[in-house]
Amino acid sequence: MVLSQGLFYFCAMKKIAVFTSGGDSPGMNACIRAVVRTAIYHNLEVVGIMQGYKGMIEGGENFIELNSRSVGNIIQRGGTILKSSRSKEFMTPEGRKKAYDNLVAHGIEGIVCIGGNGTFTGAEIFFNEFGIPSIGAPGTIDNDLYGTDFTIGFDTAINTAVDAIDKIRDTADSHGRVFLIELMGRHAGFISLAATIAGGAEQVLLPEIVEDHSKVVEFFKGRTNTKKSFSIVIVAEGNIEGGAFKIDELLKKEIPNFDSRVVILGHIQRGGSPTAYDRVLASRLGAGAVEALMRGEKNKMAGLINNKFVLTPFHDAIYMKKDLNPDLVRLVEIFNC
Numbered sequence: 001m002v003l004s005q006g007l008f009y010f011c012a013m014k015k016i017a018v019f020t021s022g023g024d025s026p027g028m029n030a031c032i033r034a035v036v037r038t039a040i041y042h043n044l045e046v047v048g049i050m051q052g053y054k055g056m057i058e059g060g061e062n063f064i065e066l067n068s069r070s071v072g073n074i075i076q077r078g079g080t081i082l083k084s085s086r087s088k089e090f091m092t093p094e095g096r097k098k099a100y101d102n103l104v105a106h107g108i109e110g111i112v113c114i115g116g117n118g119t120f121t122g123a124e125i126f127f128n129e130f131g132i133p134s135i136g137a138p139g140t141i142d143n144d145l146y147g148t149d150f151t152i153g154f155d156t157a158i159n160t161a162v163d164a165i166d167k168i169r170d171t172a173d174s175h176g177r178v179f180l181i182e183l184m185g186r187h188a189g190f191i192s193l194a195a196t197i198a199g200g201a202e203q204v205l206l207p208e209i210v211e212d213h214s215k216v217v218e219f220f221k222g223r224t225n226t227k228k229s230f231s232i233v234i235v236a237e238g239n240i241e242g243g244a245f246k247i248d249e250l251l252k253k254e255i256p257n258f259d260s261r262v263v264i265l266g267h268i269q270r271g272g273s274p275t276a277y278d279r280v281l282a283s284r285l286g287a288g289a290v291e292a293l294m295r296g297e298k299n300k301m302a303g304l305i306n307n308k309f310v311l312t313p314f315h316d317a318i319y320m321k322k323d324l325n326p327d328l329v330r331l332v333e334i335f336n337c
């Protein structure tokens with residue numbers, strides 16, 4: 001019998017696995033630590049699978065026993081000690097069968113997978129085929145998963161972006177230039193929108209809002225009489241017309257003497273020591289994922305909504321649309337006068 005969230009329940013599970021998959025995000029290590037220590041606290045054995053689904057398929061040295069000391073001194077580290085990958089082979093039935101055989105050979109009865117929508121898509125298919133229960137912890141800087149207000153790594157990524165914007169602002173001011181800064185988010189503008197507000201950028205182009213560069217052209221043309229001499233424009237990676245270089249090209253065609261520079265922040269946003277917020281989030285979700293598995297939950301993603309722990313079916317987490325906060329979108333317009 002185990003006490004969790006005020007309830008006693010019976011847990012027959014003895015051994016679980018944890019792995020990270022897809023694009024890494026700061027806080028994944030804090031989540032791995034939480035999974036391992038929570039499992040050990042509840043007398044479960046834990047295996048770490050190196051390289052995500054790729055390691056699950058390859059087996060062998062990719063399966064490592066973890067104990068409390070294995071996850072010491074990692075809470076502050078970016079990246080993932082378990083490494084990560086995007087596995088094409090796991091998308092095939094043959095690949096998944098090899099992965100299943102390796103899990104069975106190691107006596108694994110439940111899985112905590114840390115990753116984004118690709119990771120959970122794989123976990124859902126795998127559960128439907130082989131019945132090994134999984135609980136996901138949302139690890140992605142993109143914050144594009146339904147069923148949690150924030151994903152692990154998002155807070156660190158926006159802080160990294162804002163730090164860069166602050167620095168670029170100095171040189172933009174000195175030279176009276178426009179900077180177009182491209183931020184990550186393959187299909188989602190959460191990083192770009194938050195960084196626009198926090199970094200004081202005047203304009204943003206987001207994948208979720210169908211607006212083209214003419215909005216930015218109008219903004220600059222309408223601003224010729226104001227005293228402001230420099231500007232920051234954020235372009236989300238997944239913007240419909242293309243990234244920051246493409247937008248810059250379009251703007252230069254329409255605005256005479258447009259003195260601009262382009263910065264692509266790229267993978268810098270994926271690295272670095274996680275913020276305190278990401279560490280707490282990762283710790284709560286990792287611990288909650290293990291206890292959910294022990295209660296017999298399966299095929300769900302752990303999340304926090306309004307600071308409360310919740311579980312959302314993988315299917316909804318992947319396919320339901322998480323909307324940008326309309327209040328933030330409105331603030332961009334209010335502040336750019």
Ligand code: F6P
Nearest residue numbers: 023140141142184185186237270
């Ligand atoms: O999903 C996280 C993310 O960083 C996206 O924002 C970005 O589009 C993508 O991963 C980049 O992936 P990769 O590192 O495989 O190039």
